[in-house]
Amino acid sequence: MNATHDVFNQPLPLVDVNLFAGNQPMQAALKFNAPSLDTASLHALGATVGSAGMQTHARLANVHTPQLKTHSRFGHRIDQVEFHPAYHALMQAATGAGLHGTPWGEGADHAHQLRAAGFMLFTELEPSILCPISMSYAVAPALKDNPAIWRDWAPGLTSRAYDPALKPWREKPGLTMGMGMTEKQGGSDVRANTTRAEPAGSDAWGQRYTVTGHKWFFSAPMCDAFLILAQTASGLSCLFLPRVLPDGSLNQLFIQRLKDKLGNKANASSEVEFVGASAWLVGEEGRGVPQILAMGTMTRLDCALGTSGLMRQALSIALNHTTQRKAFGKALIDQPLMKNVLADLALESEAATALALRLARSFDRAGDAHEQVMMRLLTPVAKFWICKRGSHFAQEAMECLGGNGYVEEGGEGIMARIYREMPLNSIWEGAGNIMALDLLRALRKADAAAALAHELAPARGMHPALDHLAERLPLRVEEMATEMEARRLAQDVALAVQAALLAQTAPAAVFGAFCDSRLGGHWGYSFGSLSSGTDVDAIIARAMPR
Incomplete structure (x- = not known):
C-alpha cells in the first residue's frame, strides 16, 4: 500500500528525562527549607519516574483497572481486588522510595521534606497508587496511641518492602494501611456515622470490639489494615481493623462494589460492610474525631x-x-x-x-x-x-x-x-x-x-x-x-x-x-x-x- 502522507511536526513525548534534575523550582524550595538536605535519592527517583518503562507501567495500571472478586470459583467469599502487574510495579517503586510510613521509622533530618519532594515527583508519574501510600503515611503516628499494635506493625509500615499478598502481618516484610471514615448519610460529617462497635473482651492488642456497619468510601481495600471510625458507648472512636486476623482468618469485611470514578482509575475505591468484624481501640474511646x-x-x-x-x-x-x-x-x-x-x-x-x-x-x-x-x-x-x-x-x-x-x-x-x-x-x-x-x-x-x-x-x-x-x-x-x-x-x-x-x-x-x-x-x-x-x-x- 502506498503511503498517503508523511508524519511530521508531531512532537516526541517527554520520556527518559530526570524529573528532579530539571525541576529548578523544587530544587530552590528544598534549598530554602532544608539547606543541608542530601538530594541524591531524589536525583535517583527523578530518573526512575521519568523513564519510559515506568511511564508504561502508569499507562497500563490505568487502562487495566482493578477488578473486584467477591467469590472464588468454588463459591467461597474472598473479597479480593485483582490488579494488573503494572500496579504492583508502581507500588514497589513508591514504597522503595520511602513515600509511605518510612519517615516515622528512620528519623533522619528533613525526612518529611525528602518524602514530600519524592511524593511530588512520583505524582508526575502516577498519582492513583499514592492513595494507599498517603494513608499509610498518615495513620502511622496515630497508631502509636496503641503501643502494642504499633510495636507489632511499625517494622512493616516503615520498611521499604512491598508485599501485596493477603496474609498475616507476621509473614510480611512490608505493610500498608488505609482509612474508613465516611458513610453514605454523613460524608464529611463523620459525627453522623451509624457504624457501631461493641466491646468483645481484650487481648494482647488491648480492648477488642465487634463492628457492624458500612463505609461509603473505603479506598485501597487490599491494604493490610485500616483505621476506622465507629460509635462506641463513649461516642465516636478510632479503631484498628486488620484484613487478616492474628489467627490467619479473614476479617468480616465485605466489599460491596468498587467506585466508578472520574479519575484515579488505577486505585480501587470501594464500598464495604462490616458484619461482626474484629477491631481494636486506638487511643481513648470517644476521641475519634x-x-x-x-x-x-x-x-x-x-x-x-x-x-x-x-x-x-x-x-x-x-x-x-x-x-x-x-x-x-x-x-x-x-x-x-x-x-x-x-x-x-x-x-x-x-x-x-x-x-x-x-x-x-x-x-x-x-x-x-x-x-x-x-x-x-x-x-x-x-x-x-x-x-x-x-x-x-x-x-x-x-x-x-x-x-x-x-x-x-x-x-x-x-x-x-x-x-x-x-x-x-x-x-x-x-x-x-x-x-x-x-x-x-x-x-x-x-x-x-x-x-x-x-x-x-x-x-x-x-x-x-x-x-x-x-x-x-x-x-x-x-x-x-x-x-x-x-x-x-x-x-x-x-x-x-x-x-x-x-x-x-x-x-x-x-x-x-x-x-x-x-x-x-x-x-x-x-x-x-x-x-x-x-x-x-x-x-x-x-x-x-x-
Missing part, C-alpha cells in the same frame, strides 16, 4: 503536594509540546500569546511548589512553636488554594496541546489523565468549604496573626502590592473572618505566603510577575493575561523540564 483531624493534617499535606506535582507534570508536557510543534511558520513556544500562557502557568506551578514544600517543613520541626502554628494555619490554606487551582491549570495546559491533549492514547494522552485526576485532591479529605472553615478554627489560636506576620516579614519592602496585602492580612486574621468571607481569606493568605516564599527562592522575574499579576491586579480572569512588560522568556526558561 480529634484523632482523624490529626491524620487529616497529613493527608491534606499530600493533597497539596499531589496537585503541585500534577501542575508541574502538565506544565512540563505543555512546554515539551510547544517547543517542538510548529504553527504559522514558527514553534508554538515562540508565539507571543503562547509565551504568555506558558509563563503564567509556570508562575502558578512554582508558587504551588513553594507553598507545598514550605508546609512540609513544619512536619520536620515538631518541637518549634512557630512551625506548629504555621502547620495548623497553612494546611487548610495550601489544601484549599493549590487544589482549587488544579483543574483550571490542567485545562489550560491541555489547551496548549490542542486536540492532541484531549485524547487518551499515546504519550500526550497523559494530559487527559491529569485533567481527570485534578478534582480529586480538591474533594478528598475535605472540599473547599471544609478547608475554609478549618482555617477559621486555626485562627482561634492567639498567635496565628503574629505567626503569619513573622512569615511574611522577610519579603517586606520588596513589592508594593505584597506590602499592601501583608499590612492588612494579620489584622484580618486577628479579627477572624465570618464564614461568608472564609474562602477569600484562605485565598489571600495563600497568595501572600506564596509571594513571600518566591521573594526568597525565585529569580526577580518570577517574583515580580507573580506579585504584579496575583496581587497587583495586572491580570485577567484566565491564564495568559500577564502584562506586556513581563519577562516571559526568563520565566519559561526556568520552568523547562530538560
